[in-house]
Amino acid sequence: MKDKIPEFYLHEQSIALRTFLPVLHEHFPHSNPLYNRLQAPHNLPSRHCVFAATFPPSPGSALSVPEIYTILFADRSRHEESQIWAFNPLVTHLSPLSEREQNTLSSHLVSAIHFLRALTIPSAPGWPFSPVLRFACVHQSMTQSFRAITESTNSISRITTWNSWMIPTSPLSSAPQESQSKLPAGFTLSRVPEEQLDIVLSTSEIKRQPSTYLVLPSVGVLNESGKLAAWGYIGIDGSLATLYVLPGYRGRGLATRVAMELLRRLARGEYADLGYAGSSGWVHADVKMGNEGSEGVMRALGGEVSWVSSYLWVDGDRF
Template identity: 30%
Template sequence: MPAAPPTPDVLVHLPASGAPLPPALLARLAARQHALPLLRRLRFAARVAGATTEHARVLYCGGGFSAATEEQEGGEARAGEDGAPFAAAYLDVSRAPETQLWLYASLEDAAPAETEEAAECAWRVLREVRRQHGAYAAGADGPAAVLAGSLGEALRAALATRGAVFARVGLYDKWLLRARGLPPPAAAPPGLRWGPVRRRDVPLMLARTSIPRQERTVVLLPSLALFREDDGEPVAWALLGPDSSLSNLHVEPAYRGQGLAKAVAAKLLRDRLRDYGAAADDGYDEYDDYCWADVAPDNPGSQAVCRSLGGRIGWSVSW
């Protein structure tokens, strides 16, 4: 069966080519708060060795970008109209069972008048996702679905009205934090020491979470743990995800109730959030100070940690 033709008006960028993303696209994302997860996923892929694969794609549609100036080998798209509706995504179908897709549409930050056009852009991007997934999985057994992460509820609803099928939806509140408002760095409690998560700690970390992470990814992510000084075993830890979200925050039962979760989260965000910040070639990012955690509505423990860090619910997302 011949491959499906490319989706009209959707531009495809190959991160593995080494060519930079169009500065105009990065600037559009940096100016929109709901686009931060996608923007930081793009930065993680561009800056961390091993964080992207030959199967990764950046897809975007609308915004006045010109397909005539974006070739698959690289290049820059024409900027177009700064306020024009658009949608963009980072896709890597090879990362299953981890999150494969981050998708944003400007309707999430725009006035209602922009909703229909931005939703159509997102729908076209999603059609290209399906085409890319089909090309990758051709002749292979496995699910036809793609795992999308941090998908805004407004965008999910708009896609559902166009026929998108979401086989499984996990709803989360996106708790927004400000780095400048986090507690100052704390010394490790007596008998414990700070350090990054080691490769030998990864099996224990994965055993303590339901998040479908692979060791290949965990070893690339910014991490922090508290270790016992006597035997070097970890008692509390956290990661920053590929999109910079506070993730995998855990304290072993014998050490709970001592404020360790708050201390680990605050120090990790203060020390490593800058890894996802704007570089000189990205231009100014007014939201560099923001960080977040995606927390299930029925997880009071994590909600309490976010409150203790000065967090508030920004919007709802699904995975």
């Protein structure tokens, strides 16, 4: 018996934040990427972001959430970046899912693709949108469903896979502030200088626009000449992102130093003025499989691999 294709409903932004966040809070850490992405300060009214779920909005406290649902966020105007984050509680079940569960998840994703392709937002920046839907932080169970529903049309045009590390931030909030003296002589900590953003852009495998980086929390290590040697950011979905050390400076513990400082500040609410309160108690990081240096940093932060995530593009015209 085929699963009934669920229907997606648009939710007004302020109502979505009031209703979605408590629902997602029940499923940490799996829901952490979407929980944070919903609250990103980048979600300005002028961007016409999409807040949607497979249950309709309801006034007051009358919201009725089914046992199985999908909540999604999309900013389709981000043509060169990840656009879509989604959560379904089935991803919290033991993997692999049963055939019934996998089919249910697949039906939700089929509906999500059709829903997003049918949306018309003429006043959004960059309209008309590209037919390519760019999904981020896709849990391995969702990836399996995406592969199944696109197999006949070969409509996944790009996919990269990562180990998704989950790091609890409460132990870091009480960690003592590291002193500059723990850096190599002549090196200093700083926010990433705007005029040096080009090197960040050129070394990041997950592409983001300069305008995105400029409003993200960051920590950089500057060498004696004031040039970047290492850096890291809190991503648009609250992740530890773009952690990088230039080849000539590796082996000195700079990546761990940057990451620890970023997460310590986040956990203490020091980025709240930028719109990143760090209130979920978790940070996630997508690390390329086999990247031993980054894996060592994650372990130093108290992180563990929780699942395999993917970033994938679905060509809506071929779906």
